[in-house]
Amino acid sequence: MNFEIKKVSDIGFCFGVRRAIEMLERTAIEKGKIDSLGAVVHNERVIRKLEKSGVNVIKNPEEIKSNIVAISSHGASPEIETSLRATRVEVLDTTCPFVKRAQLAASQLADAGFQVIIYGDANHPEVKGLLGWAQGKGFAILNSQELNARSDLSLHTGIIAQTTQIPENFILFAGDALKILYRKDAEIRIIDTICPGVRKRQAISLDLARKADLMLVIGGRSSANTRRLAELCSEVTETHLISGAEDLDPLWFENKKLVGITSGTSTPDEVIEEVEKKLREIGSKK
């Protein structure tokens, strides 16, 4: 097989994930074991590596056994933050600054008396946190038909997005929402809370996908931004979401000239390197 392999220029961990992992590793070395409330990032390999450094994932505050508890890069609701700070353990807040920006937008809208619409997945930890920052005045939604069916919409509404959503989809949703919400005396605020790193990763991945015969998106299936990248690339070319080299099927590469590679923002460099190595092996076979 004879195909070219091309990687996007920005791949692997994003700024927020890199920052969270560094904070955890540094603190574990300096102060000892840490309990992390929820997975720091949605990547099994990263979690297992962190476990070896003394970072243990817990599901709720009752499970805290260490002297330090970490809030993940996805952030937490103010209720959870307050309950953690009320315990005697030290709180290590690794919330990504871009998630903090979305939390601030939700809280400022709620303070100003606005209903808060979060364009995002209600089951994702970041969105659960954002709902808390919206102080009970918010709901999460991904579909404008569902919005249209609601009878509890306010005259004063703010719309924000989960940081990892696809910008074009948010624009479409906000446009539909505007038509649904617009009435006499309405005040509607749309705040762009999508992460600039995700925006860039999506744009360069789509660019490569347009040229490639096949796109590989490397990352965990539980990672929202990885799934969204795969969704985006699959609109323009054959795309496979893989968690690592072990998922590669040589049959995919028959008659392919250009294979593009991108990754989710919580995928470690070594996983990407392993995929490249296996691809070169597949490519070298006749």
Ligand code: F3S
């Ligand atoms: Fe933060 Fe964006 Fe990464 S929100 S955690 S820099 S994907």
